[in-house]
Amino acid sequence: MTILLRRARSLGIKAILYGLLTPIAIFMMLPFIWMLSTSFKPQEEIFVSPPILISHKMSLDGYRYIIDLGVLRSLWNTFFVALSFTIVSLFFCALGGYGFAKYRFPGRNSLFAFLLATMVIPFAVTMVPLYVIVQKVGWMNTFLPLIVPGAANAFGIFFMRQYISTISDELLDAARIDGCSEFGIFWRCILPICVPGLTSLGLIFFMGAWNNYLGPLIYLKSPEKFTLPLFMMQMQGPPGFSAYREWMGVAVVSVLPLLIIFLIFQRRFAEGITAGALRG
Amino acid sequence: MTRGAEAGAATKKRRGLWREIVKNRWAYVFISPFYILFLVFGFFPVLFSVYLSFHAWKGLGPMEFVGLKNYAYLFGIGGKAFWQSIQNGIILFFMYVPIMTFVAIVLAVILNSKLVHFFQGYRTMIFAPYVTSMVAAGFTFHLLLENKGGLFNVALNMLGLPGIPWLENVWWARVSLCLLIVWGWLGYNMVIMLAGLQTIPRELTEAALIDGASPVRAFFYITIPLLRPVILFSVILSTMGSFGLFNEVMALTNGTAGPMRATLTTLVQIYFEAFHNFQFGRASAQAYVYFALIFVLTFLQFRYFGREE
Numbered sequence: 001m002t003i004l005l006r007r008a009r010s011l012g013i014k015a016i017l018y019g020l021l022t023p024i025a026i027f028m029m030l031p032f033i034w035m036l037s038t039s040f041k042p043q044e045e046i047f048v049s050p051p052i053l054i055s056h057k058m059s060l061d062g063y064r065y066i067i068d069l070g071v072l073r074s075l076w077n078t079f080f081v082a083l084s085f086t087i088v089s090l091f092f093c094a095l096g097g098y099g100f101a102k103y104r105f106p107g108r109n110s111l112f113a114f115l116l117a118t119m120v121i122p123f124a125v126t127m128v129p130l131y132v133i134v135q136k137v138g139w140m141n142t143f144l145p146l147i148v149p150g151a152a153n154a155f156g157i158f159f160m161r162q163y164i165s166t167i168s169d170e171l172l173d174a175a176r177i178d179g180c181s182e183f184g185i186f187w188r189c190i191l192p193i194c195v196p197g198l199t200s201l202g203l204i205f206f207m208g209a210w211n212n213y214l215g216p217l218i219y220l221k222s223p224e225k226f227t228l229p230l231f232m233m234q235m236q237g238p239p240g241f242s243a244y245r246e247w248m249g250v251a252v253v254s255v256l257p258l259l260i261i262f263l264i265f266q267r268r269f270a271e272g273i274t275a276g277a278l279r280g
Numbered sequence: 281m282t283r284g285a286e287a288g289a290a291t292k293k294r295r296g297l298w299r300e301i302v303k304n305r306w307a308y309v310f311i312s313p314f315y316i317l318f319l320v321f322g323f324f325p326v327l328f329s330v331y332l333s334f335h336a337w338k339g340l341g342p343m344e345f346v347g348l349k350n351y352a353y354l355f356g357i358g359g360k361a362f363w364q365s366i367q368n369g370i371i372l373f374f375m376y377v378p379i380m381t382f383v384a385i386v387l388a389v390i391l392n393s394k395l396v397h398f399f400q401g402y403r404t405m406i407f408a409p410y411v412t413s414m415v416a417a418g419f420t421f422h423l424l425l426e427n428k429g430g431l432f433n434v435a436l437n438m439l440g441l442p443g444i445p446w447l448e449n450v451w452w453a454r455v456s457l458c459l460l461i462v463w464g465w466l467g468y469n470m471v472i473m474l475a476g477l478q479t480i481p482r483e484l485t486e487a488a489l490i491d492g493a494s495p496v497r498a499f500f501y502i503t504i505p506l507l508r509p510v511i512l513f514s515v516i517l518s519t520m521g522s523f524g525l526f527n528e529v530m531a532l533t534n535g536t537a538g539p540m541r542a543t544l545t546t547l548v549q550i551y552f553e554a555f556h557n558f559q560f561g562r563a564s565a566q567a568y569v570y571f572a573l574i575f576v577l578t579f580l581q582f583r584y585f586g587r588e589e
Contacts, residue, residue: 034424228413
């Protein structure tokens with residue numbers, strides 16, 4: 001593709017390209033900027049023409065209000081759930097992926113194909129039964145249903161199997177000869193090699209769990225257990241008016257941590273999702 | 281290593297199979313945690329859902345067997361909201377998928393060409409929305425699209441144009457939802473297109489240009505056909521996505537999926553049926569019909585797009 005566009009080196013063409021990229025980039029950034037800006041604005045300055053970006057009456061009142069309502073607790077809940085989910089899922093998917101990748105056992109292909117086939121089934125189908133199961137085992141209003149069921153993630157095991165299958169068999173044989181136990185091979189040889197892949201997959205898991213709204217909506221009932229998306233949807237403003245500034249404050253709190261993680265781990269993020277797409 | 285003979289199998293073949301199983305016992309140990317979890321929380325619910333769809337149940341109390349009544353209801357008098365949601369899914373799909381996919385490819389081509397400085401910067405900015413909570417984004421868009429005083433209408437007014445009823449009008453509400461979706465997913469699609477582009481050998485486009493093809497023709501006749509697998513992947517995901525939108529709809533419309541069910545997606549509809557109407561049986565029936573539809577759609581897409589190397 002480089003060749004195609006190298007031909008079009010003229011300034012005019014370049015202007016067109018930038019003219020396409022820049023408005024789109026601005027459109028992408030706009031909600032973030034607006035979120036941040038509005039979270040500091042007093043109510044009367046939110047719907048004003050011409051629009052105000054940086055208010056002279058900037059204040060932290062919005063943030064004080066949401067902190068009083070428990071947004072930090074919610075932040076911690078979200079973080080806890082996301083991290084737990086990520087660790088549990090990574091472990092199961094890595095272990096399972098290793099089993100499917102490096103062992104030739106009876107039923108291997110059928111079991112795996114069956115697993116993949118279920119990826120087509122939309123969440124709507126399992127949503128109600130899962131709710132019933134969770135109720136019956138007494139996990140209602142706990143974080144468990146947000147962590148455990150999702151750990152058996154078809155995409156995750158698919159990804160890990162793919163990844164681990166690229167590890168050379170000789171390495172594993174050498175470890176066996178050195179007297180390493182089967183689990184030891186997994187723990188001490190495979191896992192360390194998989195760190196980049198685990199990071200990419202882990203980022204995707206973490207992000208999914210952090211932003212999950214439907215799960216917490218169905219399973220969590222006490223406000224002090226709410227995760228950020230749920231907190232935001234359930235929050236009411238101070239009596240009398242809509243809590244736009246406060247909502248934007250929660251939005252900023254929801255978005256900032258992931259943005260920071262994303263900026264640090266950009267490359268791993270991209271690797272994770274492209275691996276899924278290219279082999280999907 | 282234990283010998284398969286312990287199993288006491290009669291034929292050599294069975295003894296061989298057992299031996300294989302025992303020899304690979306660790307594999308079974310390793311895949312068990314995952315597989316058991318999968319069977320309990322992934323597979324069993326699918327079966328239970330079928331069972332539920334033949335019953336009427338409010339979530340508490342006794343389940344009443346009603347046979348095919350839920351399905352009859354769905355295809356008869358009671359299916360209005362559900363079929364509206366299916367229709368919405370189709371409408372939404374055509375509203376945003378072609379544009380988004382095309383723009384994603386174009387952006388990927390531009391960024392891949394390295395003609396542009398700040399490649400990293402642009403890619404980061406365009407991809408950033410993907411990691412954003414769609415609930416937070418939905419609220420923000422709601423704010424931006426507010427009829428009186430939302431930034432978009434303020435900007436329109438400043439240009440001398442009348443404001444648009446973004447969230448009050450049935451069709452504009454769909455446009456608003458599409459704006460939100462494209463905002464959130466364009467970056468993701470662009471990144472996978474970028475990856476796909478990198479699998480296309482340069483010699484191909486070089487050869488075409490040497491043969492006298494214009495860059496635009498080369499784009500349409502070489503690049504896009506070669507991106508077929510990635511495009512197919514993207515389109516299939518978007519298909520499942522258009523019916524399965526939840527966070528976006530709830531946040532943008534404040535939980536109403538309105539106005540007048542204009543933005544009601546199938547997942548939201550099934551959620552309402554189960555958790556607002558307490559009709560678990562009907563919700564399960566709807567879920568299965570939905571599943572069947574998605575399955576057929578995906579299959580058709582594979583047939584239509586996936587052919588040929």
